[in-house]
Amino acid sequence: MADIAAHLGVSRQLVSIVLRDMPGASSETRTRVMQAAHELGYRPHIGARTLRQAKSRHIGVAFAPAHATEPDIVAAIYPAAAEHGYQVVLSAQTPTRSTLQAVDELLGYRCAAVIILGTDLTDKELRALAKRVTVPVVVVGAGNRNAAFDVVRSAGDTGIELAVRHLVELGHRQISYVHGAAMPPGALRLEGYLRAVADAGLDSDVVTTTGGDFTEEAGANAGRQLLGRSVLPTAVVTGNDQQAVGLMFILARAGVAIPGQVSVTGFDDSRLASLSSVDLTTARQDPQQMGEAAVSAAVRRIDRPALRPSLSVVEPSLIVRSSAARHA
Amino acid sequence: MADIAAHLGVSRQLVSIVLRDMPGASSETRTRVMQAAHELGYRPHIGARTLRQAKSRHIGVAFAPAHATEPDIVAAIYPAAAEHGYQVVLSAQTPTRSTLQAVDELLGYRCAAVIILGTDLTDKELRALAKRVTVPVVVVGAGNRNAAFDVVRSAGDTGIELAVRHLVELGHRQISYVHGAAMPPGALRLEGYLRAVADAGLDSDVVTTTGGDFTEEAGANAGRQLLGRSVLPTAVVTGNDQQAVGLMFILARAGVAIPGQVSVTGFDDSRLASLSSVDLTTARQDPQQMGEAAVSAAVRRIDRPALRPSLSVVEPSLIVRSSAARHA
């Protein structure tokens, strides 16, 4: 910065004013400074800036690169944060790097708030973490309203209800459900299924998989279980898209026509779902809205820390594709 | 830090010495300081640290969260960097955030080097970027040796050759190839296919897909093309796992048995490949090695900037699963 000032023969603080886009400089010098900065390849030193500034202008995001839906939420967080005047700092949770480590690093950058995406920590562990941390914590994915941290999640129950109602309207009466018992959002989605089949006056049929997670593997496992029965259901609702794809693959390989013999639905509207080879009817969990809600929650509590942590529920919508069809 | 010193009645620099794990403190005070730091919830201010330090201890990583293989490479980079004494700073490339913006941010953190994973920039654009940037740049994915930046990639040609040779050994004589024409690593992989079929004295059959990318969509497209023919090949080699899965799905749906009628192979050994429902024979591109090679290249050029940028080629290995079988 001193270089630019020297180069232009002006004061450092004028340069600072221009680069921060503050009032107090003529538009002529503005352009001169900007051009000189560009020519000299100047980048503001983020560390020095955060060191000097009283309040942090950074929001930290701890995410698991390997998960399916998080990339889109991360992508959505960037513009949402920018809109509130915040920069984003990323920190990865990997098999060798726990959520705690990831959050610790974010704290080292003096983030004003921390957003945690898809952690495998339990509610209790999260509460402990939030208490230890002195900045607002927003957990995205699952959870209930609590005093320790903000929660952003989709309405998993109504998403599954939408899928079941859609199948009922298509004339299905035997609708099974693949349950992700081990996943935090799983319980809520199961609730939705049970409520919806009860409302329609149908019997419930919950398939619990080994592992009980939201993987293609679990869906394949459920598929094998169903194939071992004497009679298949006419429709299967799954807890997420990955399960649905694993299930569809196993059924297709066994010669079961989809949706001819069995209709299948998913949850998330991930990239998998829109593949022409899959073309999955699914409850869309809008990553855009999730990202925006997470940033909003973070900013709200940065501005007013005394506020009670919020719960933001994003309503899913049903995306109708060809994997579910009218029952013959 | 001053808090800890005051709390313990010692000097600040002693605390600093302990926290940085430098020589000059007794093991007794070490434990006292560490405990006090823990109790007070102290985190070193990363910004202040980088501001003061002469040389940066950070490696920046620009990555696209949405891509399939990058998460694993990111995961591998963390421990590799730590081994060399570096911390990792992440910056995302998203639809709304170009590689340039991502790299610019990393420069703001005064990273000692920048690793770029799976950018959509052309070779020429990358060269321009590397010239503008004053720190070493490592590009992971594709590229040839050049004077501007280091390249880390897998030997796409030999990976595909391994797959073709495996199929030849299994008795296949009609081996088609699904080409990812639009992808940077695509050209090299095609070379491997052409060389391998020529070596085996077979005819080549290259299926070019609309889009020509490494997506399930492209594989499905290739599958439809093959199904439109009067006779199917007995084996299909694809440019990556996602294409393979899209292809397998379309074939399975059409009642073609895999591997009974058609054998299929992929490239990457991504998570998709090891699913029991897919169980794909594929050329493994080891993300671990890629990550380590990227960090090594970065560190090498940080230490000796005058060195000519390197090209690191990671050799793939064939993972044999059930999607390719002996030709009847």
Next chain:
DNA sequence: TTGTAGGCGTTATCAG
């Protein structure tokens, strides 16, 4: 619009 002075939290270098 410019100049001056101070300080953010840390590391580095000295002399004790």
Next chain:
DNA sequence: CTGATAACGCCTACAA
């Protein structure tokens, strides 16, 4: 091991 002092690049406040 301590104490003193300076510096990193930037922002803020205040005076000119």
